[in-house]
Amino acid sequence: MSVYFKFKSAKDYDSIPIDGHFITVGNLKEKIFESKHLGRGTDFDLVVTNAQSNEGWLASI
Template sequence: MSIHYKFKSAIDYDTITFDGLHISVADLKKAIVYQKKLGKATDFDLMITNAQTNEVYTDESALIAKNTSLIVARVPVAGATNKKFWDRGEPSLIGTSSASSSSSSKGVCT
């Protein structure tokens, strides 16, 4: 599945491909930063807006459905000395593997 996005100043849309029917806002932001090679530590955050409904996604855990078109804008991080760190790892995969490892260790113990 995929989501189409563009920065406010861009003309054409880019595509992020993912597994499943939804992607979280946090995972989407990480994927955009990685795809656009914006760096690991930045002094901005990304504001995600639905292109059709103009809904701004402020909750990092909100889910965005497949085939959605989005507008992305860079916004400054609150505080002059704060930086936003983007981890390239897939948090959903890391969370799943740790959950499965804990369940597999339960299976070994019983």
């Protein structure tokens, strides 16, 4: 299973492979930083949005 994501300024989506059907927002945030080689960023807000419905949730971690 994968989670697809993109930064607001990006044109295309990237994907993060995950084990199982669930991932915590904290783990997702860490995996995004690892995949983009951004270190261990903890000082940003992550907005999780359903790309189909455009419904979003703010996750400050």
